[in-house]
Amino acid sequence: MNSKLTIIILLFIIQISTVSCQKKEYNKPVKTHEYINLTSSDKSGKIMEENKFWELIEVSRIQSKDNYELQINILKTELLKLEPKEIEKFDNTFSALLAGSYNWNLWGASYVINGGCSDDCFDYFRQYLIAHGREKFYETIANPDDCAYWIKSESEELWEGLQYSAYDAYKEKTGKDLPKTYHPDWTLKGKKFDENTVQEKYPKLAEKFH
Secondary structure (H helix, E strand, O other): OOHHHHHHHHHHHHHHHHHHHOOOOOOOOOOOOOOOOOOOOOOOOOOOOHHHHHHHHHHHHHHHOOOHHHHHHHHHHHHOOOOHHHHHHHHHHHHHHHHHOOEHHHHHHHHHHHOOOOHHHHHHHHHHHHHOOHHHHHHHHHOHHHHHHOOOOOOOOOOOOOOHHHHHHHHHHHOOOOOOOOOOOOOOEOOOOOOOOHHHHOHHHHHHHO
């Protein structure tokens, strides 16, 4: 066999092997659902309307260029522009969204992503979803496995922190701790996943992270 041809074949084999060892990239799923709007039924008057809430999240996300640590600080700066009562309402909406997404289906996804996920880890996971905006938050609730096209594990990017923005802004603005005036239903919804088979339920996430 011609030596030049042999080299070309070897390079081709190496290239194929390298690609097969890389993490698979997933395309953004086609949108097949409308926003769930977890706070639409709330009549307490204690929460910020979701459109306004998500506008603040989006401003912080865009200005930070999806740098999560920077986004936390930018969101605090945006919240400092509001009156204390509005900061309180923002935090109440945050709590409502965390409670509304408190379900085993999402927890299973975060478990697969990290190879395990404690109570605190799952709380941070839902904060991280909120940080990435309305569309990704509700997409992931509708089908958690589809977040494989963008999600990072907690070891890649620390999930904790976004909800602290409101606490810190309120404290800086008033000198007082942010009051807890809203108490959503924190019942864990759905059916608990089986740790031995959970990866089968989220094949895209399992392939990406394991």
